[in-house]
Amino acid sequence: MGGFRGWLLLMLILETGQAASNILVPYAIGQIIDGVTAADGNAAPLIERLKTPLLLFAALNVAEILFSRASGACLIVAGPRLRQRTTEMLYAYLQHHSVRYFSGHFAGALAHRITETAMSVNHTVWAVLFDFWPIGVVFAVSVTLLLRTHADLGGFVAAWVLVYVGVSFWLAKRCRPYAQDYAETRSQVNGKIVDSVTNILNVKLFARFYHEREYLNRYLETEVKAGRRTFWYMERVRWFQFLSAAALKVGTIYFALKLWDQGLIGVGDFAMSAGLALLIIGDARNLSRRFLEFFEYVGNVSNGVTTIVKPHDIVDAPEAQPLRISRGRIEFRDVRFSYVPGQCVFDGLSVVIEPGQRVGLVGFSGSGKSSFVGLILRYYEPQGGQVLIDGTDIAHVTQDSLHEQVSLIPQDPTLFHRSLKENIRYGRLDADHADIAVAARMARADEFIEGMKDGYESLVGERGVKLSGGQRQRIAIARVMVKDAPILILDEATSSLDSITEKAIQENLDLAMGRKTVIVVAHRLSTIAHLDRILVFDRGRIVEDGNHEELLAAKGFYQKLWTMQAGGFLPDTRQEFSAYTGHTPDAQLDATLAEASPAE
Ligand SMILES: Nc1ncnc2c1ncn2[C@@H]1O[C@H](COP(=O)(O)OP(=O)(O)OP(=O)(O)O)[C@@H](O)[C@H]1O
Numbered sequence: 001m002g003g004f005r006g007w008l009l010l011m012l013i014l015e016t017g018q019a020a021s022n023i024l025v026p027y028a029i030g031q032i033i034d035g036v037t038a039a040d041g042n043a044a045p046l047i048e049r050l051k052t053p054l055l056l057f058a059a060l061n062v063a064e065i066l067f068s069r070a071s072g073a074c075l076i077v078a079g080p081r082l083r084q085r086t087t088e089m090l091y092a093y094l095q096h097h098s099v100r101y102f103s104g105h106f107a108g109a110l111a112h113r114i115t116e117t118a119m120s121v122n123h124t125v126w127a128v129l130f131d132f133w134p135i136g137v138v139f140a141v142s143v144t145l146l147l148r149t150h151a152d153l154g155g156f157v158a159a160w161v162l163v164y165v166g167v168s169f170w171l172a173k174r175c176r177p178y179a180q181d182y183a184e185t186r187s188q189v190n191g192k193i194v195d196s197v198t199n200i201l202n203v204k205l206f207a208r209f210y211h212e213r214e215y216l217n218r219y220l221e222t223e224v225k226a227g228r229r230t231f232w233y234m235e236r237v238r239w240f241q242f243l244s245a246a247a248l249k250v251g252t253i254y255f256a257l258k259l260w261d262q263g264l265i266g267v268g269d270f271a272m273s274a275g276l277a278l279l280i281i282g283d284a285r286n287l288s289r290r291f292l293e294f295f296e297y298v299g300n301v302s303n304g305v306t307t308i309v310k311p312h313d314i315v316d317a318p319e320a321q322p323l324r325i326s327r328g329r330i331e332f333r334d335v336r337f338s339y340v341p342g343q344c345v346f347d348g349l350s351v352v353i354e355p356g357q358r359v360g361l362v363g364f365s366g367s368g369k370s371s372f373v374g375l376i377l378r379y380y381e382p383q384g385g386q387v388l389i390d391g392t393d394i395a396h397v398t399q400d401s402l403h404e405q406v407s408l409i410p411q412d413p414t415l416f417h418r419s420l421k422e423n424i425r426y427g428r429l430d431a432d433h434a435d436i437a438v439a440a441r442m443a444r445a446d447e448f449i450e451g452m453k454d455g456y457e458s459l460v461g462e463r464g465v466k467l468s469g470g471q472r473q474r475i476a477i478a479r480v481m482v483k484d485a486p487i488l489i490l491d492e493a494t495s496s497l498d499s500i501t502e503k504a505i506q507e508n509l510d511l512a513m514g515r516k517t518v519i520v521v522a523h524r525l526s527t528i529a530h531l532d533r534i535l536v537f538d539r540g541r542i543v544e545d546g547n548h549e550e551l552l553a554a555k556g557f558y559q560k561l562w563t564m565q566a567g568g569f570l571p572d573t574r575q576e577f578s579a580y581t582g583h584t585p586d587a588q589l590d591a592t593l594a595e596a597s598p599a600e
Contacts (some may be wrong), residue, residue, distance in 0.1 A: 003085070011071050011129050018067035019134035019283075021060045023141045026275025028057035034268030041221050066365060071130075078507040081120060087116040090308050098313035099379040101340075108194075110308070113594035117304025120297040127294045138283045139165075142276045149269045153255050157280070160248050164284060167244075171237050172291035178230040180299075180504040185223040222275045237288045252277040314381055314399070325486045327355035328517035329390050330376060336384035337375060345371045348385070348542045351534075357388075358518040360528025362561065363537030369521045372537070373489050376519070377466035378402055389487070407485040411492045411521075413476030415467070420449055421456040423475055427483030435482055442508040445471070486515060494520065525562055534558065 031053035036046070073241045091114055102274070139161045147154030195201065196212050203212055208253045254275040256478040259265045265273075322509065337346040353359050361369040373386050374380050380395050394402055407427075424436045424445075431439075436456065440446045448471055452458045460466050460475075480488065482568050490509070495585070506527075522528040529548045536544035536558050544551055544558050551558035 004078060004082055006323045007074055008125065009127070011074045011078070012072035012133060014067045014074065014319045015129055015134050015264075016137050018064055018071060019137035020141055021064035021067060023138045023276065023279055024145075025057065025060050025064075026272045026279060027145055028053055028060055029275055030268035030270075030272030032057060032268075034266055037267050075126075082125070082156065083118045083122050086121045088116045089306065090117060092359070094308050094310050094509070096315075097310075099374070100313055104320050105307070111174065113304050113307050116300050120300035120304070121374075122593055124294065124297040124301060125289060127297065131290045133296075136289065138280060142280055145276065146273060149265055150255075150259050153252070153259065153265075153273055154252055156255050157248070157276075160244070160251065161280075164248075165287065166291075167240065168237075168287040169291055170279055171240065172295060173238065173298050174287045175230070175233045175288070175292055176295050178226070178233050179296065182223070182226040182230045183296075185219070185226040189216070189219045189223050191236060192216055204533070207294070212434070214406065237348075241285065241288065248277050249274075261294050274342070306497060314378060316398050318396045320396055323389060323392060323394070323397035323405060324401075325405045327390055329355045329388075330517060330519075331388040331391075331486070332375070333388060334385035335375065335382045335387060337371065337380065337382045339371075339380070344540065349540065349542070350385075351535065351542055351545075353517060353519065356515045356517055357533055358520070358531040360520045360522050360531045360534045361537060362522050362525065362534060362558070367537040368540040369537055370491070373408070373491065373519065373538075374519060375491070376487075377406060377408065405485045406487040406489065407480040407483050408489045409473075409476050409480050409491065412469070413472055415460045415472060415475060417459060417461060419454075419459055420445075420452075420458045420475060423460060424456075424478045424482055425482070427479040432483045436478075439478040439481040440474075442481050442505075442511070443474045444479050444505050445474035448474075474505070477509070485516075487517045487519075489519045489521070492523050492527070536561075 016509050018400045029132055032050055035050040035053055067545055094110060094114065094463065143154055143161065146157050193216065203209060252273050256265065256270045260267065294575065295298050319397075332346075332349050332351050335346050335349045336344065337349075338344045349372075361372060363369055371380070375382060376389075378387075378399060381395065386395070388394070389397075389402075416426070421433075421436055424439055425431050427439070428435070432457075440449055440456075449456055449458070458466075460472075518531075520531060528534055531547070533545070535542050538557070544554065544556055546554065552562060553559075
């Protein structure tokens, strides 16, 4: 709320002025009536005699308009800004969550949470400022005026206010589970529609239009039932409101008449009491609903805060320094790591990748290659041991400096729904058009970009869907070439390309690798056979380490993989491997691995 306190205080004052002017109008009317009915023998014209109450009446009406519109103007200035500030703060906080956090939350749900929280912060503040506070002022001023008139009248209205507010609050609280249930069913229906639309190709392919509608209808039925339950409850609340309003009107008139009859109040006070009762009812109408909405907003804010404002998993150490990579030596020193407690991925992994070395990682699916890369990027933190770059533990450097100097081309890169130029420039924001064009040429992306109607200005669609997989990959390669970081990680970066384009890009990639330290995660041995060194992973261990020729000569695990790779692709699992070699699954494979000399 920093920076908004002044605005909020100003609006609070203006709303107080507006509510007080509004509720004082019956008082002025009472004064006018008293003036009209007074038979004091004053011969002056009526207007002259009623000058003061008439001026008060006019001033109150003008004041109400001015206060309320001034408050409206403040809202225009502060409202959107408050929402912007909340969204900004939440998004800035969200950005620094770990990869683990993002893999546990849907992107759409997080975006929705942020906008909903920002909107609910506004609504919560506005409910207090524009609903509860003015109602409080109306109640306080009315009760004071009536107490001044007569204690019985004031006492009656004060008691009514207490009971009305208390019961409205209680009813709203009781209605909350119904309203939450209804909101839940609505969001379920929303989710089902999104799921169905996302899978529209499946729906068409299997001609399941009717089935999908039937499926959705089940959820719509639940929504209808939950809606009816909530509305029935609200209907009961309305009964309470109408009855209470009637009680206030009848009660006030009854007390006022009684007091007038006893000569304890004048006709002006009588008119004022009736006017106040009507205004109170007008202002306090739907108080239960306002409480209910208020609970909903507060609930949304609290949900948003619990989802987004959780402590960050990975934070820069207080003394963290920027990483300076001079050589690009990577070392895993006795690294222990697991995603889930008790399911160890690496148990004391140690390996050194020398500066400028080009290293391929191979192994079955799930053997730990991506985890190895994730630890270098500090997407995850090891539970034990250290990952060092040029002798510095990456836990002690700033994450931004690490990511500025390590590039990754993932297997299935995604792009921003921005122009091709912006996507490539993302690698280095000050890159000029010439840099971008050179990178695009090296990534063999220039041909298809220039063939597009808008060239480099073409938009790529959400996550890059308007491009083919291979085109997307070439843009991702160009983006990394523009970045030109000293450590480069390729996760089968050329897997979506046809063999001719792949060969052409491979040459340029080799050129771009220069003297960088390069790690290539491979599913096809052909992409790494020419590298300086190959690390063979199995269940979180490095079971073989050497170059292609050495590993073939060792006649171990790698050599078997090399001879059995089908269509250039490795078997994906230990089972496939065993099926190929014709041995009992794991026992035989373990024997093969045991023969192979571990590099650790
Ligand atoms: N986010 C995660 N949460 C929990 N376990 C995970 C997560 N990511 C990977 N794992 C587990 O960690 C182990 C190593 O997985 P990793 O992704 O590093 O293997 P990989 O060799 O890269 O496999 P692939 O070739 O299929 O990409 C596997 O057992 C996998 O199930």
